[in-house]
Amino acid sequence: MTDEAGTAPSRRALIGWGGAGLALGAAAAGGAAAALGGGADDTETVADSGAAVPFYGAHQAGIATAVQDRLHFAAFDITTDDRAELIALLKEWTKAAARMTQGHAVGGGAVSDLAEAPPDDTGEALGLKASRLTLTIGFGPTLFKNKKGEDRFGIADRRPEALIDLPAFPGDNLDAARSDGDLCVQACADDPQVAVHAIRNLARIGMGKVAIRWSQLGFGKTSSTTPDAQTPRNMMGFKDGTRNIAGTDTAALDKHVWVSGKAGPAWLAGGSYLVARRIRMHIETWDRTSLKEQEDVFGRDKGEGAPQGRQHERDEPNLKAMLPTAHVRLAHPDSNGGARILRRGYSFTDGTDGLGRLDAGLFFLAYQHDVRDGFVPVQRALARTDALNEYIQHVGSALFAVPPGVRDADDWWGRALFS
Template sequence: MERTEQPSRPERPSQSEQSEQPGRTDRSAAAGGGRPRGVTRRALLGTAGAGLVVGASAGAAGAVALDRSPAPGPAAGPGGGLGAARVPFHGEHQAGILEPQQARVQLAAFDLADGAGREGLRSLLRRWSRTAARLAAGEPADEFENQVALDAGPCSLTVTFGFGATLFDKAGLADRRPVALEPLPSFPADALDPARGDGDLFLQIGADDALVAVHALRVLQRQAAGTAALRWQAAGFARTPGATAHPVTGRNLMGQIDGTNNPRPGEEGFADKVFCAAGGDRPAWLAGGSYLVFRRIRMLLDNWEALATDRQERVIGRRKSDGSPLSAPAGAGESTPVDLAAQGPDGALAIPADAHVRVAAPAANGGAAMLRRGFSYHDGLLPDGAPDAGLLFLAFQADPRRGFTPVQRKLSRGDGLSRFLRHEASGLYAVPPGAPEGGYVGQTLLES
């Protein structure tokens, strides 16, 4: 999906315009409900403290920029500064949704082994949740610890779990599969590789240090042996906190400032756009959870970079220098509202009819909104010499039938940016609510 212009908050390359930098808050408060727990999500220490998080874009995705404050109390683990930042695992919502994007991500999907069933799934989720909580606190894993991240702190590690539609039949839970977890429709020009998408269980592992993220994935993978096998894996990156002289919205691999518009915690209706509520065809066990759409979106960078800068700007509808919309004077800034009716001196639309910001605008999509949190990837060259690079699009939403699907349908038909993107893998997952202290992710499904 592409960089959709959405009500203040994250999305990605060109297909997703991301949010600026809302102040960081705790998970409950950020969702628009509940009382702050007193523990903020991340710490941005080092040069130019503040909270930027980037959004590598290229198709509906982006990063969330929230304020990063150090967690109270002593730093966990040996890492200092940025490495000491901690994100609590337990809470109303899973970690890794409302938090600012970390610098690194490991994505992985697993398929449940034949015969594992409901009990095998419960045992695995208990083990994974216990380990994820320990690693998030900067503690070693209690089994299969390999010392890869021994001298690092928690580095804002988060582990987020998702359930694919196929999991429910395999675990004997077909009657509890959400209606909204129906397969995503096919979109024009999709070139999806089934081997690199879908899966019964999904993990999003984020951290500000690559070794910390890889360590967590390796430990969790070993703990799954005999119960679930790795189906696919992908690694991505975003800007490292403190890399800029002052907080700025990040750029994607197309060089565009990405993440100007995204729903933001604290906005009216934010929780309704991102988190599920029980009622109707929405199961009670998913209340407080979300749905995650994953898309691997390759950017045709050679073609894109062959365009003159002014042509790139007309494809997006924003200036490359500062993100200001073409409907405003140069230098107006990315936060300047987009005026879709504005005309240039020649009487033509200032923002072209097929510009990404126009086609992706909420007004053009029935107000559809998602919380985009994507990462860039660069995996070398394809056989033809073209870069295998782009966006690992991740978007959280209360209902994909009212979020991703209608927006992507609109983008695939009329967005000029689509000529420079290829959707190559896809997945849809139900993201359970967070786990309470002493509990595990998925408990509301397996024990209700």
């Protein structure tokens, strides 16, 4: 990234986080500006060109945007009770995000004439391009009223009805240290260092006002919003996300992803709801399972990715040709009253668990217009009878209301909520 608002130099070669791909269960159209704005609805063009994703627009980028290769997701706890301080932070974060997503350094950059003071930017992305970086913010239930029932910022009455406390699902083994949060920021990029740099700088700017509650690195996108692209494979070796909502399907996005002014609070119109779930996979058990059982578990052919009873990956599934416990059958909209969600999940590997088993799985990210007729009914169906449950466990969970996009340089993340 450059210190000045010019074209970033060529990126250097980097070693990534390593990886494979993974998907499972159910995963913005960027905005309207050329540098810090411009037309970004054509997500396929953005992905192919490698250009910076526009920051300004009706919806936040990083939702319907063509899915990038890497993720750094962070949930924050707010450590101040001062409303004015929080608003000032959101304004500063917005300004920094607008610069970083276009390949520019934060503030005065990583190198300045004042050697006695810390630089404005941490500097590890110097010389790197924007790498299609997107930064997407969300607000958790505890922003509106904390666990003690305190309305710290005078917005308790503005909490959306759909921003519910997610119900407990059978088989959940949730770690409180990897769940919830007052705020979240999803950083997606094609370069892992660019994504990490973005979260690091926001955390640095917020020091004394926010603290990272938990975070997750991800690699190997597990779903695609560009249906003409090759479908990613998950760490179990299966294609998943074949039927994901396309980033160019305006009608489906309006129906299933974006909050309308009629169905939700006015401040959230054009936004969405994000479910984040850390799903641990029992890799070693899966690797000793026969191919036939693996295919029966998913309801798909492992090689081609075709639904059972069909020949090609994108053939319309014959749900009756699958076992009643098949993952695809249970997750299909026809089995859930037409419920659809937009997935943006990533694989993760976080070393071993101390018993020699790989701590790996899916970091599941799903956007929808209302979790009550999106994630919740689908997950209830999966949690009860999905054959995949033998090989996975949900260990972290969070829900966030994702505000609409930032319209211009005078706007900021969450402005309508605090106005």
